[in-house]
Amino acid sequence: GENVEQHPSTLSVQEGDSAVIKCTYSDSASNYFPWYKQELGKRPQLIIDIRSNVGEKKDQRIAVTLNKTAKHFSLHITETQPEDSAVYFCAASIQGGSYIPTFGRGTSLIVHP
Amino acid sequence: NAGVTQTPKFRVLKTGQSMTLLCAQDMNHEYMYWYRQDPGMGLRLIHYSVGEGTTAKGEVPDGYNVSRLKKQNFLLGLESAAPSQTSVYFCASSYGGAGNNEQFFGPGTRLTVL
Numbered sequence: 732g733e734n735v736e737q738h739p740s741t742l743s744v745q746e747g748d749s750a751v752i753k754c755t756y757s758d759s760a761s762n763y764f765p766w767y768k769q770e771l772g773k774r775p776q777l778i779i780d781i782r783s784n785v786g787e788k789k790d791q792r793i794a795v796t797l798n799k800t801a802k803h804f805s806l807h808i809t810e811t812q813p814e815d816s817a818v819y820f821c822a823a824s825i826q827g828g829s830y831i832p833t834f835g836r837g838t839s840l841i842v843h844p
Numbered sequence: 845n846a847g848v849t850q851t852p853k854f855r856v857l858k859t860g861q862s863m864t865l866l867c868a869q870d871m872n873h874e875y876m877y878w879y880r881q882d883p884g885m886g887l888r889l890i891h892y893s894v895g896e897g898t899t900a901k902g903e904v905p906d907g908y909n910v911s912r913l914k915k916q917n918f919l920l921g922l923e924s925a926a927p928s929q930t931s932v933y934f935c936a937s938s939y940g941g942a943g944n945n946e947q948f949f950g951p952g953t954r955l956t957v958l
Binding site: 831832 | 875877884885886887888889892902934938940945946947949950951952
């Protein structure tokens with residue numbers, strides 16, 4: 732089955748800095764890669780996703796890049812703000828057919844004012 | 845439109861007791877999932893369903909059972925609770941198939957087994 736590794740487990744940055752979270756996956760058939768944000772005590776919510784037919788996707792201060800050859804994808808957050816502090820999860824799955832995502836273990840991002 | 849709801853929000857059980865967690869969604873989603881979340885372990889899939897009347901095992905199914913008698917509901921049962929089942933449980937749903945695969949999560953159930 733699919734295996735998703737996520738690094739780092741904890742990331743501490745100063746407000747205004749950039750943050751990068753990396754994930755690797757094992758199944759070359761995976762073609763859908765979402766990122767979820769979970770604030771303390773809240774439910775995970777989708778913040779951005781990318782499909783294997785594109786290499787990069789941006790949405791304001793967040794972006795995701797995908798390298799299919801190396802089987803890794805990354806979340807980039809620029810100009811971090813205290814409200815970006817949360818746990819971020821990456822996932823990988825095969826879109827179409829039985830869509831069952833495999834999640835990484837999460838990254839706790841702390842943004843210091 | 846309530847999205848995904850879960851009941852109860854909190855529960856304390858004694859070892860050996862049983863309980864059922866209820867998940868309901870009003871988005872007409874085909875796929876539903878039960879996860880458990882433990883510190884440092886991420887979201888681990890317990891069971892899932894790809895449609896009414898169907899269920900399948902996930903990564904950590906032992907000690908749990910599920911049922912999907914109605915499309916909008918997905919029940920998770922613990923027949924004989926153990927302290928190792930102390931966790932936060934999240935239900936999720938998604939459209940599934942080749943379309944939008946965004947998962948919508950419920951607010952979670954915090955379960956403590958003494």
